[in-house]
Amino acid sequence: MMATEQTTNAILTARFAKMTNPAEVPTYVDLAGYQGLQKATTLDTAVLLNELETAGLISRSGTGENIAAQWQALAKAKGQTKYVVCNANEGEPGSFKDKALIQKDPLAVIEGMTIAAYFLKASQGYLYVQGEFPEFIENFATALNNAKAAHYLGTNILGIPGFNFDIQIMVSGGGYVENVADAMIPALEGRVGKPGRKVNLVKRGLYGAPTLVHDPETFANIPVILRLGGSAYRDLGAKDAGGTILVSLSGQFQHPGLYEVALGTPVQDILYQADYGGGSTTGKPFKFIHVGGQAGALATPAQLVDCAYTYSDFHAQHLTIGCGVIVAMDDSVGVVDYLEKVAAFYCAESCGKCLAGRVGSVRIKEQLQKFQRHAGVPGDLRYFAHTVDHVAERSLCPVGQSIGNAIFSGMKLFPDEFKQSINWDAPETKEVPW
Amino acid sequence: MGDVLTRDAKVALIASYASKPEQIVNLLFRLQRTSKQHYIDQKTAQLVSDHLKIPVSGVYELCSYYPILNVKPQAKYMLKLCNAAPCTLVGGEMIRQTLEAVLGVPEDTVTEDGLFAYKSVGGLGACDQAPFIKVGTKVFGHLDETKTKQLVHDLQNGHYDHEI
Incomplete structure (x- = not known):
């Protein structure tokens, strides 16, 4: 249950x-x-x-x-x-x-x-x-x-x-x-x-x-x-939207589960209060929070300090409520490792209809796996960003179009983890034009 | 795991969908649920093709596209793991490695005795119980290496046959 x-x-x-x-x-x-x-x-x-x-x-x-x-x-x-x-x-x-x-x-x-x-x-x-x-x-x-x-x-x-x-x-x-x-x-x-x-x-x-x-x-x-x-x-809700919303908490919450939350509830309450998520189960502070589902962006806990669980507050932070998903991870989880799993999901779920979704999602996953091996070379990060942009732009449906949201937010919030995956002494990669 | 239909019963079931071919996935789902090894065999696919008047390739297009439909015999116990980020990074990968070691087969491969296979699936909807394994309709949550091994042992001995 x-x-x-x-x-x-x-x-x-x-x-x-x-x-x-x-x-x-x-x-x-x-x-x-x-x-x-x-x-x-x-x-x-x-x-x-x-x-x-x-x-x-x-x-x-x-x-x-x-x-x-x-x-x-x-x-x-x-x-x-x-x-x-x-x-x-x-x-x-x-x-x-x-x-x-x-x-x-x-x-x-x-x-x-x-x-x-x-x-x-x-x-x-x-x-x-x-x-x-x-x-x-x-x-x-x-x-x-x-x-x-x-x-x-x-x-x-x-x-x-x-x-x-x-x-x-x-x-x-x-x-x-x-x-x-x-x-x-x-x-x-x-x-x-x-x-x-x-x-x-x-x-x-x-x-x-x-x-x-x-x-x-x-x-x-x-x-x-x-x-x-x-x-x-x-x-029952907030100024911008009425009612309550079902929120699914998973990842490293002390109390993962399904919660009915009034729109407008402070996000801090949802993350840390004992009758909601209860904070981290590992005893370490949360490193990032992934909101809105796979198509949503990552946020740091600091970003969410003054944020209410409302559509407008999330919009102001370039985040989405989505279908009420909140996944929390502590600093034992590398952002590249997390995003590789996100990309793998997109690969597995590509319907195969469009080339961008079918092949592009695989290329994105492969590049993230290269970063996981710390096998990146100078120029790879730029090439990677171009690839993600291209796939999102050329995909036929919102699934492929949303692949960049988590990735770009992760690159922005944790640039050092991406830089650490590059061997800066290696020769620069030559970008292959699409 | 469902009863096995007689051929006549199967034909009658398929024929009942002749006037509603748009419900072909409902039909394939029912046929699979009532098959002994939980898959759509070639004869069944042909019967569906004949009665719903669609090419057999059309039946296979659906079976190969949708993850819930199978075209090869399945293990008695199909252990499903979640391979999405929220589950994999909180122990899901450990569960997968444990199963690989205990069962001695790669993913999506049936063990020689026909009892087990394991498969990674995204979005099983039990993220709050991660790491977990789903067998049939039952979710075994909050697993660790020891509990996973025990679960395999218990399944082998039929402990959960009435629940899944």
Whole structure:
């Protein structure tokens, strides 16, 4: 079982410890379940949208998009058929929030999707979930069946004529790139999950129809917003974004695990307070913190001293909240060693579609391995930076495009570790033009 | 590890997807879960091709692209490790080396007795329990060298067969 801590004002994890069987509808209803959907069906769509706008919900998938704006765009989109998709692929190293929701509160995700379907008049939804976790799939399937039996899903939901919505589980084969819509859409259509045509979800998403795509955490927030009201939800968070967020702590924390954190919480509290990360498990101070997932940048603890866990504070530090991942490492970990693992992940997860992603990620990993062996020569660091830039620039999708974020921040924060990997007496390398 | 379907049951299952070919990965996932050695064999791939009316190369394109689908027989116990930065650098590499020494085979190679193989996978979602090994649906977390060796021994003796 993954550690799950509830902090003050828990709204997403509040039911986790209270439900013996999280797929059971009566228990879910007893714990404020389906109040959001009930409320939604009493509201005019403009009022519902206004609640979302007031709430200030930002996508928890890592894209940082404003959810009300997305819903508004989808509502305006032309087309009688619209789809609602929950992307629970979550292959991000260091992230385990969506798995927790699917496992411990699947009906909250289903309720959020159903509210979206009501708003968009969509009748078909999909849950895209990793086949690596068959136990979660079974749990979600049970929750779907239970919701249908209780008339919270299926036809004439809540007795409302014409309110029909069903959710089909679609197994993901486990590719990281399918977190990107350009790759997930073909996968949902039964093709290989690689970026093909550029997907515009508003105009031409799944089967060419307008498609709303969120991660499970974003969907789980929707019923809460409607139940509490947009204003009360916003008050739980910060000025720039409302609500709480699930944060996955891993690496060398004393208390790694999943935490529900109010947006605006000081980062120092998350890193060091005993009821959150609790500081370093090794007794040594943290050397760097990797935030936002593999595509995020590294930061020093000093950078984060006056920083709140908010989108604007992170933006000001050139960091990203991403999907709530925080990985901490102490000074026993070399930054080149860490970044080599990041690059190796990109190599392994390249879908092979574009040359930059397929070959470029390998070249980046090889150069980092050369630095690990202290076998660099003068000019290598410049060449390396050019390579990373080139790969990021030429990659087809956000996966390859983000490869430089961790690397460049690491080079900037710890230049000496890179310089130490160079034999400065060796002849200068001649850069091979691309 | 799942039951083995009779041929008729397998054909019936595949045929039930003929009208929903977009769910081919769901189908392959189910077929693999119910196969004795946890893989899609050639005959099964051909059956899928015939019933869903797609080239068999299309079936293999999916099987070779997606990490969860296998085209060769798997070990009874596939030990999965995380090779991403948050796990590898807090003991994951030690676990990999221990398994290599104990099992005597390189990564992704089945031991002679057919019992074990180990494989590095990214994003297994148990980073807070690192270093860990996932077998089936069970995560064995916070391992060290001794616990890893004990785990192999316990698996060998069927201790966790009802849990994974």
